[in-house]
Amino acid sequence: MEQPKERHWRRWIVLALMIIGPILILGVGGIFKPAPIPISVAPEKILEEPIVPNFLGTGPLYLTNTLTTLIVTLILLIILAYSTSRSLKRSQNTDLVPRGVGNAMEAILEMIYNLTEGSAGQKWVRAIFPWFATILVYVLFANLLRLIPGFETIGVIHHVEEGAAGSALQPIAGHWYWVTAEPGEGLLVGFFRGLSVDMNFTLALALISVVMTQIIGVRAQGGGYWSKYFNTRRMFKVPFFGAMDFLVGLLEIISELSKILSFTFRLFGNMFAGVVLVAIVVSLLGFITIVPAMLMLFELFVGLIQAFVFGMLTMVFMAQATQGHGEEHAEAH
Amino acid sequence: MEGNILDAMRYVGAGLAMIGAAGAGVGIGLSVQGALTGMARNPDTYGNLLTNMILGIAFSEAIAIYCLVIAFLMLFKVV
Numbered sequence: 271m272e273q274p275k276e277r278h279w280r281r282w283i284v285l286a287l288m289i290i291g292p293i294l295i296l297g298v299g300g301i302f303k304p305a306p307i308p309i310s311v312a313p314e315k316i317l318e319e320p321i322v323p324n325f326l327g328t329g330p331l332y333l334t335n336t337l338t339t340l341i342v343t344l345i346l347l348i349i350l351a352y353s354t355s356r357s358l359k360r361s362q363n364t365d366l367v368p369r370g371v372g373n374a375m376e377a378i379l380e381m382i383y384n385l386t387e388g389s390a391g392q393k394w395v396r397a398i399f400p401w402f403a404t405i406l407v408y409v410l411f412a413n414l415l416r417l418i419p420g421f422e423t424i425g426v427i428h429h430v431e432e433g434a435a436g437s438a439l440q441p442i443a444g445h446w447y448w449v450t451a452e453p454g455e456g457l458l459v460g461f462f463r464g465l466s467v468d469m470n471f472t473l474a475l476a477l478i479s480v481v482m483t484q485i486i487g488v489r490a491q492g493g494g495y496w497s498k499y500f501n502t503r504r505m506f507k508v509p510f511f512g513a514m515d516f517l518v519g520l521l522e523i524i525s526e527l528s529k530i531l532s533f534t535f536r537l538f539g540n541m542f543a544g545v546v547l548v549a550i551v552v553s554l555l556g557f558i559t560i561v562p563a564m565l566m567l568f569e570l571f572v573g574l575i576q577a578f579v580f581g582m583l584t585m586v587f588m589a590q591a592t593q594g595h596g597e598e599h600a601e602a603h
Numbered sequence: 604m605e606g607n608i609l610d611a612m613r614y615v616g617a618g619l620a621m622i623g624a625a626g627a628g629v630g631i632g633l634s635v636q637g638a639l640t641g642m643a644r645n646p647d648t649y650g651n652l653l654t655n656m657i658l659g660i661a662f663s664e665a666i667a668i669y670c671l672v673i674a675f676l677m678l679f680k681v682v
Contacts, residue, residue: 311681385654532665539668542675579661586658 291563308436309549311542313337313468314459316426335425335460336468343411343465350375350407379403382581390589397486398588405475406581409466413541413573416464417566423449425460466541466576469534476533479584480526487591494594499523529587533580540576544569617677623670630663 308314313334320330350371357372368376382403387395416422427447430436438454439447449458465471487495497503501519505512548565555561638656642649675681 309679311675311679532669535672536661536665536668539672539675540664543668543671546675575657575661579657582654582658583661 308457308459309546311469313463313470314428316459316461318428334468335463336465336471339412339415339462339465340471342462343408343415346415347408347411378407382406385582386585386589389585390592394486394490394589394592397489398585398592401479401482401588402581402585405479405584406577409475409537409577409580410574412465412471413577414570416462416467417570417573421462422460422464423458425458425462428457428459430455430457464541464545466537466573467545469538472537473530473534475537475580476530479533479580479587480530483584483587483591484526486588490592491594495591498594499526533583537576537580540572544572613677613680617674620670620674620677624667627663627667627670630666631660634659634663 313336315332315334316338317333321333322331325331353371354375357370358368358376361368361372383395383399386399386402390398427439427449436453436455436457437449438452439456440450441447447456449456484495487498497519499519499522501515502512504515544565548562548569551565552562634656638652638659641652
């Protein structure tokens with residue numbers, strides 16, 4: 271009975287959107303015909319000139335559209351963190367019942383915490399949990415933000431390069447144009463682009479994850495952690511098998527390096543495959559607009575799973591690094 | 604019949620690269636089969652099995668994603 275009456279209008283808005291959407295795209299002969307999305311592996315440059323000519327001695331820094339997305343994502347995350355802490359503090363002062371944002375974040379983080387505790391054990395859960403939670407929330411935001419309508423489709427028009435496919439422009443008012451489905455010489459560069467559709471972002475996260483795994487391993491086992499890679503433990507007792515152990519240890523280094531590669535390509539490949547899939551389906555079945563829309567729904571699912579998998583794998587590798595299998599093996603004999 | 608033989612070979616190479624996805628498909632199928640059998644025998648382990656299943660799927664899916672990335676690199680002329 272405490273539910274106030276005036277909150278009911280929100281449901282009607284959702285229902286109206288559900289009706290208006292199909293009418294706009296299907297019913298009236300296509301007011302918004304989907305235009306082909308330009309695909310590029312590298313992030314596009316919004317401004318042709320670099321904003322910083324020589325960034326920390328590494329070369330020119332361009333204003334790419336993943337850079338703007340990164341800034342927006344970080345601002346949103348800071349707002350989320352601030353409102354969560356404020357919401358939890360308010361509930362602490364009143365009746366200890368978390369509500370709103372605090373409640374939602376508490377539910378998610380509690381699940382992550384329990385998962386980490388089950389995998390890593392009571393001792394190391396406090397060291398590993400922040401990495402899991404941060405990566406999950408960050409990648410989740412990065413993956414889901416690009417599903418907002420207009421995220422990749424509002425931007426500046428560049429002239430298309432020779433030989434590449436562009437689209438024709440249709441003026442609306444002033445300097446604003448529609449990008450139409452007909453071929454032309456305009457190339458749309460969105461102000462924003464999915465953050466995980468940039469290999470730099472996924473590579474950075476993969477490096478953080480793998481390097482922190484080594485650091486947590488050293489914290490847990492001390493210098494003995496490195497004997498996983500340079501295994502000289504049995505070298506002098508049993509020369510032949512000791513040498514073999516050493517070679518196997520060297521292979522561990524390669525497997526560690528391939529973790530970076532697999533982290534990078536898993537996230538990037540999944541999200542980029544989504545972009546390409548939507549683009550191809552638009553060019554084939556663009557007139558049945560419900561099909562790309564359904565694919566965007568699938569993207570929601572993929573983004574959720576990939577964020578979870580990235581965090582989960584980081585957590586599992588860190589938990590493995592805290593448990594040295596070599597020592598247990600020696601004690602058993 | 605005209606065009607660049609290099610472009611043609613790019614498409615052929617992209618198609619060949621995606622053969623690797625077959626193995627990932629088999630792998631995902633096997634891991635889901637194992638998890639479902641386990642869940643059917645012992646429904647209490649549902650949550651635990653689901654997490655590990657998704658983890659295993661992610662590992663085998665990564666192989667298909669490598670193929671996909673190689674195919675994209677060929678199609679979009681990155682290398």
